[in-house]
Each structure stands twice: as C-alpha cells, then as structure tokens.
Amino acid sequence: MPQPDEFKQVYARHVRMVYNLCLNFLQNTEDAQEATQDVFLKVNDGLGTYRGEAAMRTWIYRITINCCLDVVKARKRKKRSLFSLFGPEDGDAEKLSASGFDHPGVQLEMREATERVFDLINALPEKQKTALLLKTMEGLPQTEIAGIMDLSEKAVESLLSRARDTLRRKLDTSEG
Amino acid sequence: MNINDMEKDPGIELLNRIAQVDPPPFLFTRIEARISGRTGGPVPRRWVLVTGLSLAVLLAANTLAIQKRIQQVGPDREGVSDLASGMGLRTSNQLYNE
Numbered sequence: 001m002p003q004p005d006e007f008k009q010v011y012a013r014h015v016r017m018v019y020n021l022c023l024n025f026l027q028n029t030e031d032a033q034e035a036t037q038d039v040f041l042k043v044n045d046g047l048g049t050y051r052g053e054a055a056m057r058t059w060i061y062r063i064t065i066n067c068c069l070d071v072v073k074a075r076k077r078k079k080r081s082l083f084s085l086f087g088p089e090d091g092d093a094e095k096l097s098a099s100g101f102d103h104p105g106v107q108l109e110m111r112e113a114t115e116r117v118f119d120l121i122n123a124l125p126e127k128q129k130t131a132l133l134l135k136t137m138e139g140l141p142q143t144e145i146a147g148i149m150d151l152s153e154k155a156v157e158s159l160l161s162r163a164r165d166t167l168r169r170k171l172d173t174s175e176g
Numbered sequence: 177m178n179i180n181d182m183e184k185d186p187g188i189e190l191l192n193r194i195a196q197v198d199p200p201p202f203l204f205t206r207i208e209a210r211i212s213g214r215t216g217g218p219v220p221r222r223w224v225l226v227t228g229l230s231l232a233v234l235l236a237a238n239t240l241a242i243q244k245r246i247q248q249v250g251p252d253r254e255g256v257s258d259l260a261s262g263m264g265l266r267t268s269n270q271l272y273n274e
Contacts, residue, residue: 011204019199033203040207105195114194117187136191164185171187 007044010056015040017057017138018064020105024137025068025129027103027118031075038067054147061148065130072126075100120170121163128163131156 018039022032042063050059106114121129127149134145142160146153260267 008204011207015199015203016196019203020196023197024194033200033206036199036203037207037210041210044207044211103194105197107193107195110190110193114190117190120187136188137194164188167187168185171185 007040007047010043010047010060011040014043014057014060018060021061021064021133021138022068023103023105024133025065026071027115027122028100029102029104031071031100035064035067035071038070039064042067058144058147061134065148069126116174117167117171120167120174123170124163124166127151128159128166131159132163132167135160 015036019032019036022035022039023029026032026035039060043060046059046063050056054062101111101115101118103114103118121132124132130149131145134140134148135142140148142153142156145151146156149156151159257267259265
C-alpha cells in the first residue's frame with residue numbers, strides 16, 4: 001500500500017492532466033469526473049507495485065486512456081441496449097451523442113463547431129482518436145505518444161496521418 | 177505528409193482553442209472516500225492460489241479415501257441377504273417356483 005502522502009503528491013502533480021484528458025476524451029463533465037476517480041483508484045492500487053519501468057507520467061497517461069475507453073465502451077453498451085428496447089429509427093442515436101456534450105473548456109460561441117469536430121473525432125477508430133487527442137490537445141511529441149500507446153513512432157505517424165485525412169475529408173463534406 | 181501541418185487544419189485549430197480546466201476541489205475527497213470505502217482492496221493473488229490449491233487437495237483426498245474404502249469393503253451384500261431372509265423375501269428374479 002502506498003503512503004497517503006505519496007498518493008497525495010502524485011494526485012496533486014497529475015490531476016489537472018488526467019482531468020483534462022478525460023474531458024477531451026469524453027466531452028462530458030460528469031463522465032470525466034467519474035473517469036478521473038477511477039484513474040486515481042488504479043494509481044493508488046498500483047503505486048505499491050509501481051517499479052518505475054515507464055515514467056510515472058506515461059504510466060498515468062496509459063491508465064487514463066484505458067479508463068476513458070472503458071467509459072466509451074460502457075456508453076456504447078448502454079446505447080445498444082436502449083436501441084434494442086425502442087429501435088434506432090426514432091433518431092435517438094443522434095440525440096444521445098449530442099445531448100452528452102458538456103465541455104467547460106469550450107467557449108460558448110465555439111460550442112456548436114467544436115461539438116461537430118468532436119463528433120467526427122469520436123467516429124474515428126480508437127487508436128486514431130487517442131493519437132490525435134494526445135498530439136493536438138496534450139501537445140505530446142510522437143516519441144511520447146508511441147511510448148504511451150506501446151507502438152512504434154512510425155505507427156503513430158501513420159495513425160495521425162489517417163486521422164487527419166479522415167477528419168479533413170469529413171469536415172469538407174459537412175461544410176460543402 | 178507533415179504532421180506539423182495539423183495545426184493548420186480548421187478542425188484541429190478549433191481544438192487548440194479549448195482551454196484547460198481546473199478539476200473540481202471535491203474530487204480528492206471523493207477518491208479518498210472510495211479508497212477507504214473499499215473492503216480491504218483486491219484479494220492478493222497468492223491467497224487465491226493457496227485457497228484454490230487447498231480445496232483441490234481436500235477434494236482429491238476425499239475421492240481417494242472413498243475409493244479405497246469401496247475397494248476394501250466391497251458392496252454390502254451380506255447385510256442385504258440377511259435382511260431378505262429375515263423378512264422372508266425372495267432374492268432371485270425367478271417369478272415362478274419350478
């Protein structure tokens with residue numbers, strides 16, 4: 001078990017990073033708070049056995065991404081079960097994805113446009129979305145993204161390239 | 177393709193304008209409550225292994241003991257024939273006395 005002071009220090013040093021990544025990944029305050037709690041519970045469990053093989057920041061980034069992906073999967077499951085009850089033809093899919101957007105970092109006048117971009121990002125494959133968010137919003141270098149995602153730098157570059165192309169194409173079609 | 181050109185994308189540029197947010201102050205209290213609320217945390221893997229092995233050994237010992245006992249004693253036929261003769265019961269499958 002880690003010392004309470006040790007955990008407190010780790011929390012103080014990383015909470016802003018974890019919370020903001022969760023917000024960017026999930027675009028919902030409540031979900032981000034829940035995911036942040038899950039992340040630090042896992043950090044608390046792992047601190048005792050953490051051997052420092054990866055940098056603490058990289059390790060916490062990994063946990064955060066996994067927790068966010070769990071929330072996304074849970075959302076999809078919930079959506080599927082709702083559809084199986086009422087059927088998707090009512091247009092509930094659009095309503096469900098749109099109603100959840102609640103990002104306090106987005107200015108009010110940019111909300112609609114940002115929400116549209118996030119909708120497109122959410123439709124990307126998991127790995128492309130993760131690489132894109134780590135690059136654009138966290139501003140991480142490709143080497144660090146590769147370390148977090150356990151991929152080669154080339155693979156990260158390819159993921160980013162495909163994500164950007166898809167995003168640009170979809171933005172062009174939605175605007176044109 | 178140049179990844180550094182990403183910032184020039186209008187969509188990506190929009191994302192760059194998103195401000196960093198401070199986490200709510202109550203978050204740490206909630207996490208502490210969840211940590212202390214858990215019943216002793218996850219069970220250590222060694223405990224699970226030891227318990228599983230003990231149960232397996234116990235089960236194997238029981239099976240062996242029962243098999244040994246059956247081999248030693250054999251099916252209890254004497255007791256059955258004593259009872260049948262005592263009560264005047266027929267022990268053969270013959271229906272008619274010939």
